[in-house]
Amino acid sequence: MSVSSILSYGMQSMQAGMNRSAIAGARIAGFGASSDNSAMAGSMVELSRGAIDAKAAANVIKTGDAMLGTLVNLRA
Template identity: 55%
Template structure:
């Protein structure tokens, strides 16, 4: 797997997590019967975004190491 595909996967996952949380948070109303489900979806989006950020961070570190080795 190349560094660019790692970064691309991380960015796509990050965007998906942000979208999941945003969609779940839109129209959030305490009186809504789907309140618990939306809260769970928001938490899932948060976890997905954090995991994706870690993938991006790791890809960045790998790239930095490769540059240091080649330099």
């Protein structure tokens, strides 16, 4: 797997995590005072999953960047 594909995968995963969080956040914002608590809890879980996905993707990007830096240093 090339470094560029690792970085690309990390960016795609970051976007997916952010989309998941945005959708869940919109659902949470739309709940009223008399809303179903289980639906609210499910949306809160999705919001947390989105945050975890984005954090994992950030680590993939960080690792890919470090690998690229190492390769550049080896070539120099």
